[in-house]
Amino acid sequence: MCISLRIERALILKKDQQGANVSISGDDPVTTVQDPHASFIESLGVFTRQHRAGHWSGTFAQFMDQVLPRAPHQVTRSSHQYIWDMIRATCTEAGDGHFRCRLFGEDLFGIDDAIDRVVDYFKAAAAGSEVGRRLLLLLGPPSGGKSTLVILLKRGLEEYSYTDDGALYGIGGCPVHESPLHLVPHTMRASCRNTYGIEISGEVCPHCRARLEDQYAGDFMQMPVERFFVSESGRSGIGTYAPHDPTTADLADLVGSVDLSKVAQYGDEGDPRAWSWSGAVYAASRGVLEMIEILKVKREFLYLLLTLTQEKNVKVSRFPLIYLDETILAHTNLAEFRKFLQESENEALLDRMVIIQVPYTLNYKEEARIYKKLISSAAPAFRDVHLDPHVLHAAAVFAILSRIQDGDEKDVELVKKVRIHANEEVEGVNRADVRRVKEKDKAPDEGLAGVSPRFVINALSNAIIQSNRKSLSTMDVLLALKDGIESDARIDPKKKRKWVDYLVLTRKDFYNRWVKEDVHKALFVSFEQEAQDLLNKYLDEVEAMLDNRQIKDPITNEERRPDERFLRAVEEKIHISESGKQSFRQEVVRKAMGAYKRGTRFSLESHLQLNDAVQQYLFEQRRDVLRLVSSAKRPDDDIRTKISAVEKRLVDEYGYDSHSAREALNYVTTLLAQE
Numbered sequence: 001m002c003i004s005l006r007i008e009r010a011l012i013l014k015k016d017q018q019g020a021n022v023s024i025s026g027d028d029p030v031t032t033v034q035d036p037h038a039s040f041i042e043s044l045g046v047f048t049r050q051h052r053a054g055h056w057s058g059t060f061a062q063f064m065d066q067v068l069p070r071a072p073h074q075v076t077r078s079s080h081q082y083i084w085d086m087i088r089a090t091c092t093e094a095g096d097g098h099f100r101c102r103l104f105g106e107d108l109f110g111i112d113d114a115i116d117r118v119v120d121y122f123k124a125a126a127a128g129s130e131v132g133r134r135l136l137l138l139l140g141p142p143s144g145g146k147s148t149l150v151i152l153l154k155r156g157l158e159e160y161s162y163t164d165d166g167a168l169y170g171i172g173g174c175p176v177h178e179s180p181l182h183l184v185p186h187t188m189r190a191s192c193r194n195t196y197g198i199e200i201s202g203e204v205c206p207h208c209r210a211r212l213e214d215q216y217a218g219d220f221m222q223m224p225v226e227r228f229f230v231s232e233s234g235r236s237g238i239g240t241y242a243p244h245d246p247t248t249a250d251l252a253d254l255v256g257s258v259d260l261s262k263v264a265q266y267g268d269e270g271d272p273r274a275w276s277w278s279g280a281v282y283a284a285s286r287g288v289l290e291m292i293e294i295l296k297v298k299r300e301f302l303y304l305l306l307t308l309t310q311e312k313n314v315k316v317s318r319f320p321l322i323y324l325d326e327t328i329l330a331h332t333n334l335a336e337f338r339k340f341l342q343e344s345e346n347e348a349l350l351d352r353m354v355i356i357q358v359p360y361t362l363n364y365k366e367e368a369r370i371y372k373k374l375i376s377s378a379a380p381a382f383r384d385v386h387l388d389p390h391v392l393h394a395a396a397v398f399a400i401l402s403r404i405q406d407g408d409e410k411d412v413e414l415v416k417k418v419r420i421h422a423n424e425e426v427e428g429v430n431r432a433d434v435r436r437v438k439e440k441d442k443a444p445d446e447g448l449a450g451v452s453p454r455f456v457i458n459a460l461s462n463a464i465i466q467s468n469r470k471s472l473s474t475m476d477v478l479l480a481l482k483d484g485i486e487s488d489a490r491i492d493p494k495k496k497r498k499w500v501d502y503l504v505l506t507r508k509d510f511y512n513r514w515v516k517e518d519v520h521k522a523l524f525v526s527f528e529q530e531a532q533d534l535l536n537k538y539l540d541e542v543e544a545m546l547d548n549r550q551i552k553d554p555i556t557n558e559e560r561r562p563d564e565r566f567l568r569a570v571e572e573k574i575h576i577s578e579s580g581k582q583s584f585r586q587e588v589v590r591k592a593m594g595a596y597k598r599g600t601r602f603s604l605e606s607h608l609q610l611n612d613a614v615q616q617y618l619f620e621q622r623r624d625v626l627r628l629v630s631s632a633k634r635p636d637d638d639i640r641t642k643i644s645a646v647e648k649r650l651v652d653e654y655g656y657d658s659h660s661a662r663e664a665l666n667y668v669t670t671l672l673a674q675e
């Protein structure tokens with residue numbers, strides 16, 4: 001096996017050398033730097049050209065002649081089908097079963113499962129299943145992404161309506177933007193189905209029926225039709241309702257009321273033209289109605305909404321049933337939902353809802369992306385403060401620890417859970433264990449409680465204000481989080497103690513490892529190359545040991561036995577015992593052989609344990625420099641030069657600034673002094 005491995009490695013090395021010898025003749029390309037102002041103006045122009053939609057207006061007769069024959073199924077889409085088409089236009093289904101959506105990709109992180117369930121809801125509803133007759137309720141903790149998800153759907157609908165595929169047509173002047181096909185008489189709808197292959201659902205609204213008789217003498221072929229565009233601010237295709245004081249809340253906010261100023265004009269309160277069609281359900285017709293904190297509204301509101309969802313009708317005094325096709329998308333928090341569950345009379349309402357949980361993410365890397373997004377939108381005074389490369393990840397680890405239902409587990413198990421949820425390779429954990437931790441062993445409320453992103457950002461803001469510096473280290477932020485926990489009166493003492501313990505765990509089991517790795521690498525002029533050279537040397541020695549052959553010394557060219565002392569020096573760094581060394585070496589060779597057969601190079605990332613061993617072995621060779629840093633009260637010029645070189649590499653290559661690099665170096669030397 002090892003002879004074959006040597007051949008494969010030789011082929012890969014030859015390929016690398018050939019690739020390295022390829023040169024490109026000719027002058028270097030000239031890079032031009034474009035003025036950011038001009039670039040942005042140009043991008044605005046491109047956006048305008050791409051979103052310049054064709055407006056259309058005409059009579060119903062012209063609509064039937066010019067528009068319907070071109071795209072009959074597009075014209076008859078329900079609100080669920082329209083939203084599903086919009087989502088499909090921005091999403092692709094990846095091999096892992098998740099949807100990758102441009103619509104959500106830049107704003108929502110770590111809640112892929114919840115997004116998938118929302119996408120599945122619209123897919124099923126668009127197919128005509130009973131799911132489309134249910135209200136969609138997003139349930140989760142505050143600052144978990146519910147509102148952002150709804151906002152992105154609304155923005156997506158607005159943009160989609162300006163495309164050719166997203167064209168929407170309604171009766172001109174209709175307060176509910178209803179489909180022109182509602183004008184087709186019931187006796188002729190079967191003929192329409194046979195001609196165009198479409199089904200027509202719905203009735204002409206009272207307002208348009210009155211206009212039809214009053215202005216057009218019943219000649220519906222002359223009724224005006226126009227293309228309209230989804231706009232939340234224009235109250236077209238998107239309606240939003242936010243609850244206020246339940247004692248003063250009026251159903252008119254949803255369904256409108258009599259417009260007294262028009263009663264004198266039309267002479268009858270029952271005339272639909274004297275009705276104020278300003279309710280949120282009318283604005284949402286053909287699109288989506290967002291209900292914010294829905295469970296805070298009166299029960300009569302809920303019954304109206306659920307009837308609207310189930311039957312696509314709403315009943316208003318003085319008028320017959322009004323047909324409205326819209327998707328009701330609601331969200332609420334856990335406290336309100338639990339209170340709602342306790343009331344038995346709400347069972348019928350719950351049965352008409354599709355409830356999707358939107359928990360906090362349990363992936364600390366995705367959580368850190370949330371912080372980065374929030375900081376990027378902050379004021380320049382906060383945005384311009386330099387954060388060392390581990391600030392956001394350390395804060396995120398603490399947040400994840402607070403969200404995991406730990407029970408009586410030991411710290412080592414909690415650390416493993418955090419790393420598993422971040423999709424990191426963990427020693428001694430196989431794929432079955434990963435699935436068990438992520439799915440089977442996941443507590444029902446996991447991710448539904450704990451530290452919110454807002455809590456972390458508040459602590460970060462306080463750290464910036466209190467330090468009055470343009471640079472923050474990870475330790476600064478961990479201390480700010482500790483201060484935030486201890487000063488928050490909402491947190492009970494038991495939880496405070498546990499969360500402070502999580503901060504200690506974050507520092508010891510995550511930050512210490514990260515910062516030591518950075519300093520280890522910065523101690524080398526070319527860490528990556530030296531580490532790869534050491535890895536290759538280890539492989540050469542292991543191959544020779546397993547093949548029971550001599551190895552040629554690269555300096556003297558003399559043949560010698562494999563260097564067992566060197567092999568053990570590397571392996572002992574990761575606690576490989578004497579009895580376990582043989583199986584470990586065979587495993588390394590198997591992985592290396594597999595990499596070379598696939599045509600890839602066996603590198604440090606190919607074997608987690610060996611990577612740690614190589615780093616620690618190399619660090620021992622430079623440990624004396626840090627020892628001198630920590631022991632020398634007045635370092636001489638030589639030591640000062642070495643320290644400056646390490647700090648400079650931390651700044652140039654690892655994302656630190658001068659302040660945080662100096663802090664990191666001092667911190668690691670303190671750790672060394674304690675070892």
